[in-house]
Amino acid sequence: MIEHRPMVTFVSHLVLIFGVAIIAFPIWITFVASTHEAARMVQIPLPLLPGDQFFNNLELTLFKGLQGAGAPPVGFMMVNSLVMALMIAVGKIAISLISAFAIVYFKFPFRMGFFWMIFITLMLPVEVRILPTFEVVANLGMLNTYWGLSIPLIASATATFMFRQVFLTIPDELLEAARIDGAGPMRFFVDILVPLSRTNIAALFVILFIYGWNQYLWPLLVTTDQSMYTVVMGIKQMLEAAEQSPDWHQIMMTSLLAMLPPVFVVVFMQRLFVKGLTETEK
Amino acid sequence: MAEIHLNKVHKSYGEDEVLHGIDWHIRDGEFVVIVGPSGCGKSTLLRMIAGLESITQGEISIGERVVNDLEPAERDIAMVFQNYALYPHMSVYNNMAYGLKIRGLPKDEIERRVKQTAEILEIGDYLKRSPRQLSGGQRQRVAMGRAIVREPSVFLFDEPLSNLDAKLRVQMRLEIKKLQQRLGITSVYVTHDQVEAMTLGHRLMVLNGGHVEQLGTPIELYERPATKFVAGFIGSPSMNFLDANISESGKSIEFSGGNALDIPQSLSSQANRRLTIGMRPEHLRVDESKSQTTAHTVHVVEHLGADTLVHGSFGNGGSDLTVRLNGIRTIDEGEVLPLAIDPKNIHLFDPESGKRINS
Numbered sequence: 077m078i079e080h081r082p083m084v085t086f087v088s089h090l091v092l093i094f095g096v097a098i099i100a101f102p103i104w105i106t107f108v109a110s111t112h113e114a115a116r117m118v119q120i121p122l123p124l125l126p127g128d129q130f131f132n133n134l135e136l137t138l139f140k141g142l143q144g145a146g147a148p149p150v151g152f153m154m155v156n157s158l159v160m161a162l163m164i165a166v167g168k169i170a171i172s173l174i175s176a177f178a179i180v181y182f183k184f185p186f187r188m189g190f191f192w193m194i195f196i197t198l199m200l201p202v203e204v205r206i207l208p209t210f211e212v213v214a215n216l217g218m219l220n221t222y223w224g225l226s227i228p229l230i231a232s233a234t235a236t237f238m239f240r241q242v243f244l245t246i247p248d249e250l251l252e253a254a255r256i257d258g259a260g261p262m263r264f265f266v267d268i269l270v271p272l273s274r275t276n277i278a279a280l281f282v283i284l285f286i287y288g289w290n291q292y293l294w295p296l297l298v299t300t301d302q303s304m305y306t307v308v309m310g311i312k313q314m315l316e317a318a319e320q321s322p323d324w325h326q327i328m329m330t331s332l333l334a335m336l337p338p339v340f341v342v343v344f345m346q347r348l349f350v351k352g353l354t355e356t357e358k
Numbered sequence: 359m360a361e362i363h364l365n366k367v368h369k370s371y372g373e374d375e376v377l378h379g380i381d382w383h384i385r386d387g388e389f390v391v392i393v394g395p396s397g398c399g400k401s402t403l404l405r406m407i408a409g410l411e412s413i414t415q416g417e418i419s420i421g422e423r424v425v426n427d428l429e430p431a432e433r434d435i436a437m438v439f440q441n442y443a444l445y446p447h448m449s450v451y452n453n454m455a456y457g458l459k460i461r462g463l464p465k466d467e468i469e470r471r472v473k474q475t476a477e478i479l480e481i482g483d484y485l486k487r488s489p490r491q492l493s494g495g496q497r498q499r500v501a502m503g504r505a506i507v508r509e510p511s512v513f514l515f516d517e518p519l520s521n522l523d524a525k526l527r528v529q530m531r532l533e534i535k536k537l538q539q540r541l542g543i544t545s546v547y548v549t550h551d552q553v554e555a556m557t558l559g560h561r562l563m564v565l566n567g568g569h570v571e572q573l574g575t576p577i578e579l580y581e582r583p584a585t586k587f588v589a590g591f592i593g594s595p596s597m598n599f600l601d602a603n604i605s606e607s608g609k610s611i612e613f614s615g616g617n618a619l620d621i622p623q624s625l626s627s628q629a630n631r632r633l634t635i636g637m638r639p640e641h642l643r644v645d646e647s648k649s650q651t652t653a654h655t656v657h658v659v660e661h662l663g664a665d666t667l668v669h670g671s672f673g674n675g676g677s678d679l680t681v682r683l684n685g686i687r688t689i690d691e692g693e694v695l696p697l698a699i700d701p702k703n704i705h706l707f708d709p710e711s712g713k714r715i716n717s
Binding site for chain 1: 430447
């Protein structure tokens with residue numbers, strides 16, 4: 077719609093600026109809080125402009141952690157989060173690719189049955205099956221391990237379904253051409269199917285990495301050892317620190333740090349991400 | 359180089375039989391075309407030769423080997439698909455080299471073969487491009503290149519020109535023909551386009567509903583179609599069919615409107631019998647002498663430059679009839695043309711079975 081009415085332009089910009097402010101203001105406050113000393117953060121009014129303690133706080137948070145709060149250094153937790161998010165994203169993509177490959181390209185008894193069984197697990201996210209899943213993980217001795225953190229979150233109907241749709245758009249002639257060229261099923265998978273799904277894999281990676289990074293409930297349950305804490309649940313632990321008032325400067329710094337990796341992933345993979353979700357030409 | 363033997367080949371999908379026993383011997387180095395309307399089973403037959411469809415019954419052998427249970431890659435064939443089926447993420451070079459890599463050929467040998475083939479097809483400049491950067495005709499060449507580098511003993515073409523525009527189709531048709539002559543590799547080509555079939559094939563198989571209607575050279579099919587189906591399928595515009603009777607004497611054909619045509623050989627055994635008579639539009643001519651009394655009322659005239667197509671109705675019965683006249687003619691709609699035909703160009707068919715009657 078192209079219109080030249082200044083009033084409309086003005087009002088629509090106002091609405092947009094208002095919307096951005098609502099989203100951005102809390103993040104600004106987080107940033108401001110992470111640049112002041114602990115003492116400043118409990119005085120009223122709260123500061124609205126950044127202070128000069130940013131690098132001090134950064135060092136303190138990353139490498140020392142919150143003394144007395146029973147939380148490990150944030151740098152440590154971030155590594156845990158990173159490992160968990162990567163394991164979930166890579167694991168989900170690998171398993172979904174292979175299962176979609178099986179469902180689309182192989183004929184076996186109850187093929188559609190299996191497909192629907194996978195599909196129905198969409199209705200059973202971790203939150204629903206949390207008790208039995210916890211028991212399984214506990215019995216397998218995977219509490220307080222990276223495997224325990226990631227495996228229950230790996231099986232994924234959404235990704236399987238998405239890859240199935242991608243594979244269905246790949247013309248049969250490609251498979252036939254590959255067969256005539258002498259490629260067996262695994263060669264076809266590796267040489268043709270996976271490269272053709274590249275952009276979809278990237279898009280899914282972005283989504284799944286953020287999904288894994290933001291996990292809260294599950295890590296809270298399976299980690300009792302501080303060395304396995306992830307950063308998202310770590311923030312919560314910090315708030316409950318002892319009887320003293322929360323150390324806002326460090327908590328906010330942690331929040332800021334926790335926000336960064338997903339932002340980086342989105343920023344750097346944005347082009348592939350959009351391509352993967354919108355591109356239809358094969 | 360190899361011969362192909364089809365021995366009573368049947369194909370069924372469940373209860374549904376789509377090919378009813380095909381027998382054919384394709385000679386070494388021959389270019390044969392399987393032609394027929396869509397759904398006649400021609401592509402299925404080709405895919406059975408390729409090994410992409412199983413053989414329900416019968417036997418296919420390529421060279422000396424029965425290939426029924428061999429994988430496509432083991433049959434020593436190469437196939438060109440209608441939509442080319444190039445690997446979209448690979449460069450032209452890799453598309454052509456992929457099959458050779460899998461076979462484990464040494465790198466320099468692969469490079470030599472790809473370069474050489476690219477030269478034949480004049481695609482040497484595009485080797486580094488990806489297929490999506492190529493035009494339809496170039497993709498078509500790459501698809502053929504991928505088939506040629508394999509140095510197979512049989513080429514299979516599945517309607518390879520259908521996705522090209524008319525001009526390019528004519529050009530590529532000629533190139534395929536030249537290429538096949540040059541390489542001398544046994545080729546099986548499937549098409550629904552009778553012009554492609556006529557121009558390309560040494561021999562043709564006309565398929566209809568899973569049955570072989572006729573096998574033969576293009577000229578045999580044109581001059582002596584064995585069935586009404588073949589007669590209607592081969593030739594453009596297609597043959598005119600009229601219902602008629604053979605006179606008592608067996609020496610002339612009587613049309614419903616009272617028109618009659620003399621025929622050279624007496625068909626007294628068929629006397630008083632209803633039959634279908636076929637006349638090609640290009641064999642009909644305007645009879646200046648007006649000795650014959652066949653009248654044709656013109657409805658539509660199409661000027662093609664080299665020819666003039668005259669569509670109209672024939673006799674009192676009003677059967678549709680098309681006449682193809684040489685050159686540019688001025689003919690008005692509604693005009694009545696006296697027509698004549700050389701009796702040797704008349705085809706007679708049994709109206710029930712569609713089989714040819716006259717020899």
